[in-house]
Every structure is written in C-alpha cells, then in structure tokens.
Amino acid sequence: MASRVKAALIGGTGYGGAEILRRLLFHPRVEVVRVTAADNIGKRVGEVHFNLAGLTDLRFEELPPKEAAAGVDVVFLAMPHKVTAKVAMELFDLPVRIVDLSGDFRLRSAAEYREFYGVDHPAPERLGTFAYGLPELNREAIRTARYIASPGCFATTIALGLAPLAKTGLLKGPIRTVAATGSSGSGANPQITTHHPLRAVNLRTYKPLSHQHQPEILQTLHDAGGGEVALEFVPVSAPLPRGIFASSFVDVPESVTEERLAKAWRDAYANEPFIRVVEGRFPEVVAVAGGNYVEVAYKLSEAFDGRRSVVCFSALDNLVKGGAGQAIQAFNVMMGFDEGETLREPGLWP
Template sequence: MITASIVGASGYLGGELLRLLLGHPEVEVAAAVSTRMPGRRVDTAHPNLRECTDLRFCREDQLPDTDVLLLAAPHRETMRILPRLAARAKTVIDLSGDFRLTDPARYEQFYGVPHEAPELLGEFVPGCPELYRDRLRTADRIAVPGCMATAAILALAPLAEAGLIAPDVEVDARTGSSGSGATAGPQNLHSERSGALRIFSTGGHRHEAEIAAACGVRPRMTATGVEAVRGVQVVCRTTPVREITEPEVRAAYRRRYAGEPFVRVVAHRRGTYRLPEPKILLGANYCDVGFALDPGGGRLLAIAALDNLVKGGAGAAVQSLNVRMGWPERLGLEFTGIHPV
C-alpha cells in the first residue's frame, strides 16, 4: 500500500483521480489540495463521491509527505509550484502540459510563455504506457500527454512505425466541454456552448508538438468543441507512401497493440459502432483505434476515441502509476464503460 496526494483536486481531472484512487486497492489518498475550497468535503465538488470518503480539501501548506504526488493544476501553474513541492514525494505525476515537452523553446512556442523550470523538463517520461512502458517502470517523473494528443498518438503510431504513411498528417479533433476544465470562462456557459460546434484551434495547437515527438510525423491539427460533456474523437488524414491494402493496415494495428490492456482495434464493416466512438467509453480507460482506407488507396484515415478525463488524463496517470509500481495495469481501472448512455 502506498500513499498519494493530489494537487488541484477540486477540478474535473482531480475528481477523476479521486474516484479512481479511492477505489484502488493499493493506494491510500492522504491529501487533496484545493486553493478554492480548503476545509470543505471533497464531495462538495464531486457529488459522485458521496458516502465514498470523508476526505476534506486542504491547503498546499498542509500537504504531507506521500509516496506519489499527482498534479492536476492548470497549464502554466504547475511549473511554478512543482519546484517547491517536488520533495514531498518520491514519484511525481503531472497531468498539466507544463512538462510534456523537453525543449524550453518549443514550450514557449506552443504555450506562449517562457518555461519557469526548464531544468526539470528532461526529467519527465511521457505517461503513455503503450509507447513508453519500459521507461515508466523506473520513472519518478511522469508527464501525462494531452487527451487529444493521446488519441492521435495511439491512432498514428502503428502506421508511422510500420512506415506506411507520409510524415504530413492532418489531425481533426473533437472534444466535449469538460476539456475546458471546471473553471472555464463565459464562452463555456451552457447558453453559449449548447448546440454549438465551435472551432477553437485552426492550427498550431499545443498537442502538435506532442504528436510530432511521439510519432515522428508533421501534424497540423484543428480542434472543435462539440456539445458532449466528455469524450474525444480524432480523425487523422494520412497519405500512404505506397499502395496498401486494408488487411495490411489491420495487421499493423493488431501487431502493435497485441496484448495491450486498454487499446482496442475497432474497424468493422457493419454495426452501429463500426469505428471508434467516445460515447461508449465514458468513465473507462480504453482508447479505441480504427481506420478507413479509400477504395483507391490514396488516403488512409486513422481514427481514435477516448474519455478525455480518463484515458486522456486521470486513467493514464493511474495506469502509469501501476506500471511504475509493478502492479497489474488494470488495477483500479476495470470499469468498462456503459451502454446505452
């Protein structure tokens, strides 16, 4: 049994970390830090946790030493607080974007501000077990990739590794409103968001840098907010480098993800859910990946779906923690999603 503390615990990602870790048989949650709600019960912010815990939010200066520290603070804030909190735990898992990149110049390019702790950037291993499992086994600094980046990386990795696609890739991502966080501004009021299909990035999205680093491609990414609360779906438009067949593409996916506990290949000819769809993944740590090949073979779509707060955030953090501690990867992550929703 290990102890864990969560910083940023009153947000949506913090709530998912609490939900998963409170049910984890090998973890005791010792502290939940919130600057907005110190002293209040955690089920005030997360009513789904009623009767599950008597834990109360605490201030940062009340944070105890624990075995693992999970940071669910906003981008640009984590790099300020980590230097003063790092000594509180042997293992640190960051869910913000502040330590996903290794180059301070790239960070400034995509996040718009200089990095305030550049000396720490090279210490972090990406929290994507499907690509970095061996490194995660001994990692004490882990940075969980962004939700849309995770979906795109898992969709593209088998194709890129097999040398099937050209490096220029168009990533069309769609995400629900929870991706904006629990303290999103007026643009995410129900009256503004409901019924909308809002394009909020037409290029230069920060996830482009993560996808490029993981897959060795040159992505251009657009992102659209849809009416759903949870869920991410990406459609990656790629160009095959030669004439390929559907069985060849399917084999590349099945070979790459054989034995992976949380990646499923979904590319069927019939049925309601023929291709990856986030609706049936809500609350689950799965990422479904699939593909569609043009009849002439001139274009290959790589498709993925996941729950942005689970496999795209808190679930990836717990899965990475399981790998780091030598536990079964499914531990605490057995929920399969529900249908119908």
C-alpha cells in the same frame, strides 16, 4: 497485504481531480491521505464532487507544496499548465514520486514550450527528465521512472490513432487531423465556450493549427518511429460533456494494402488491455465515455495519382484515458502494480 502507498493530490477541485479521487479512493494499493486546492478550502470532497459524497472524510486543504507532500510516497498534480511547474519545483528535493497531469513537463524543447504555451519554462533543465506517461508507447521508461508527465487528451487520442503507421514506417509527410472534444476539457470553472445554452447547440473551432498539444503529438509520433512529418490540427468544441473523436488523414504509397494495414493495427495493439481495434464499425465516443478504453480503426482509400490515403479514427474519454485514468495507469506501471487496477470497468452505455 503489504502497506499501501500513501498519495497526496494537489489541485483536487477540478474535473481531473474528481476523476483521480473516484479511482484512487477504491485502489486497493493506495491510501489518499491529503487533498489540497486553491478554492473550496475546508469543504469535504463530497460537497464539491457530488458523486463522492459519503465515500471519504477528506477535506480540501490549503497547504504549501512541501507540506502537502509531507509523509507521502507519491504526489499527483492536477493543476493548469504554467502553475504546475512552479509547484513541482518545490518537490524535486523531496523523496516523493510525481505524476503530473499538466503539460508543463511533456515537451523536451524549451523553445517549443515557449512558442505553444506563451511563457518561458521556469525549470527548462527539467524538460526531458519526466517519463512520458503513455504506457502503450513508453511502458519500459515508465517502469523505472520517478517522475511522470501524463499526456494531453488530444495528444493521446491522435497519437494512438496514428501509432500503427509510425511503428511500421508508413507515417511520413503531412498529417491532417480534425478532433472534436467535450466541454469538460475546458475545466470546472464555467466560461463562454462551456456555457450550456451555447455549447449544447454549437460546433466551433479554437486554436486551429496552433493548439498546444501539436508539438507533443509530433514528439510522440517521432518517438514511435514516424518519419519526417508535419501536423495540421484543427480542434473542435463539441456539444457533449465527455469524449474526444479524432479523424487523421495520411497519404501512403499506392502499394499499401488492406492486409498490411490490418497487420499493423493488430501488431501494435494485440496485447494492450485498453485499446480496442474495432471491426465492422468505426469508433464512437459513447462506447468509451466514462472508461479508460480507446477505440481505434482506419479506412484505406482508393488509389489516386500514385498515392492512397488512410483515415485513422480514434475515440476516448478525455477525463479518463485522456486524463486521470491514464495517469493512474502509468502510476500502476511505475509502482509495479497491476496496470489495470481500478481502471478495468467499462464506461456507461448509453
């Protein structure tokens, strides 16, 4: 076997870092040589991520970015937005590839970043230089990329649910989406919105009509062929650890038929290894939790006042296809590896 790619993970103590390690430690083409963090310094990986106990001797180190990246081929960045961009800026002059799981390099517009992330981007000239790491819609750009901006969890769920309409020219006008997400999307550090006694018996919205993934979704759908669209997005905190379930409502002409929609979904995803177009039922989180798969489906309404509505359903695991798994999928494409390496196993049932 050819020599393995050497990888470093910066920001390894969160849930995203745990999922990256769970996959990369068993990737036959990768050797994880270094894991850094801002907390739990000196502890073995298994002392923080209990599921990895005994599987690696790696310890969490506190190192400057350039030292963390010394001698490796690729750096995975698994830190919060606003923090990640400043770390990435210290790596640009090194001969390393970057896979960034934060939102800091997904948008091409500095003005939109300022509006939705609340700060000026520290390296606006770098916006647009990262390949957007959604293989189903951007595979060719990923193949030749040096830097990848891995998509957000909501953005992946919603965009993949709507992409068949965008690709066939049927996505125009307003989109109205409600999407429920699990508590792991809020990160490993507990807070009132993830505190079990409140989360386990509750549904609540947050950032309605102003979530930071909103411009990312619109940018992605436009790139996929969507027309002039507007998005009204209401995220919901759900009482489950993993998973996102999205329902998106779109108006289409009265002439649109069930057969046309079936062809649109079939053509969009016929050759995609991680997309399931489900029939005879609708997507469910339990069918994808723990795995890198996405379930999608649609429902066409009866005609009313010259229009019809299509409801686009999609479900995925926010930590895998919505996070670390997708980052590894795009990394595999970038490196010319088998795209499904260390990602093919299904999730748990139930």
